[in-house]
Amino acid sequence: MSTEQTLPQQALSERLERAQVIPLSEFSPDTASWERPACRVCGTGGLIEILNLGEQPPANAFVLPKDANNPEAKYPLSLRLCESCGMVQLGHVVPAELLFRSYLFFTSSSKWMADHFSNLMNENAEQYVPAGGLVVEIGSNDGTALSAIRRRDVRLLGIDPARNIQVLAASRAIPTIAEFFSEPLAEEVARVAGQASMIVACNVLGHIDNLDDVCRGVRRLLSPAGAFVFEVPYLKNLLDKTEYDTVYHEHLSYFAVRPLVTLMNRHGLRMERIQSFPVHGGTIRCTAKLGSGFSDDVQTWLDQEEKAGLADRFTYGVFAALASKNRHELTTKLTELKRQGLKVVGYGAPAKGTVRLNYCKVTTALLPDVIDSTPAKQGLLIPGTHQPIHPPSALADLKPDVLLLLAWNHAPEILAREAELKARGCRFLTPNLEEL
Secondary structure, three states, X not given: OOHHHHOHHHHHHHOOOHHHOOOHHHHOOOOOXXXXXXXXXXXXXXXXXXXXXXXXXXXXXXXXHHHOOOOOOOEEEEEXXXXXXXXXXXXXXXXXXXXXXXXXXXXXXXXXXXXXXXXXXXXXXXHHOOOOOEXXXXXXXXXXXXXXXXXXXXXXXXXXXXXXXXXXXHHOOOOEEOOOOOHHHHHHHHHHHOOEEEEEEEOOHHHOOOXXXXXXXXHHHEEEEEEEEEEXXXXXXXXXXXXXXXXXXXXXXXXXXXXXXXXXXXXXXXXXEEEEEOHHHOEEEEEEEEOXXXXXXXXXXXXXXXXXXXXXXXXXXXXXXXXXXXXXXXXXXXXXXXXXXXXXXXXXXXXXHHHHHHHOOOOOOOOOEEEOXXXXXXXXXXXXXXXXXXXXXXXXXXXXXXXXXXXXXXXXXXXXXXXXXXXXXXXXXXXXXXXX
């Protein structure tokens, strides 16, 4: 039996054409972004800039080697605070068609993440989805999460605009609509398939500029007893751990509970439950149902946020200062390691790696190579800083003395995978200069 027959997902992933990566020409320097004048949650103007990461290329606009000398499109990357509702958001918006029609993160590439989403689906399907009920996932990626409940007596539908990974969802027998979720699309799904017992959206709301349209669509599609279960990276974790590299053009919004309550309530959705998880540097899972207001559990989170000063501009002044301090310390550390004759290799080519390397101006002189397990990224260059991306097998030839974990949110998985390297004396360093 051939490898393709025994490992269809792996084979399909490895067959993804590099032409499906967003061509550099589509991110031409003339491609316009636009400045958002008002808060996308409450509509208040006069947003306050709290962090400026400079002009940056889109974090997943990987460069073909033949295009290395061509100009790259770069857009302003800055965070702004709405003091009215506490919402933190990007000041500029890059067209979603450029960012999401081709996508290079596959949920199935991380067992840790796949297990996390499997637990989410099974636990909530057990609670909210009756026999024959419809489960819709917004931003369904390669179908990994929905496939975890495929054997249940439920109906499944994925919605994701990334056409390049639709084939992977199909290989898992997950029907997928390759479009952006919207109110008109929700109405069409409800007309054809009926209302959904559960709508899931993980790491999706932060990518969407028009949150009102999405919430109207959820309200229209959700059944009277249904649940909207969604996950977003949590703003307080970003601040507490100085995770400024999670700020990039795809992530338009950085959520605390307070603005989420405001958003849900405006659209007839009641916030019922909030749970915390360590994935993506710190994530909250929220459950909303039709109704108004919020539960006592949510009130506890609101009280904690007020105490932490999440709507206070002083809090963000400290955050910006820590980001600037890390930029200096990281480049100083890499310079010192090079002076000592040690070879440093980047581990992982996630979007956060692009942001960190560009903000800190880490050139190939300080970090000559990066490795990544995603076949579609291998052979390309990091946007802006142009480190070549190699498969993990290249570590044998690269012989690093230090691995800089650009994919620091997967540190436990990386440490387990590269235990042999560590046993040989290779050091593992996070971008915040924590040695593991």
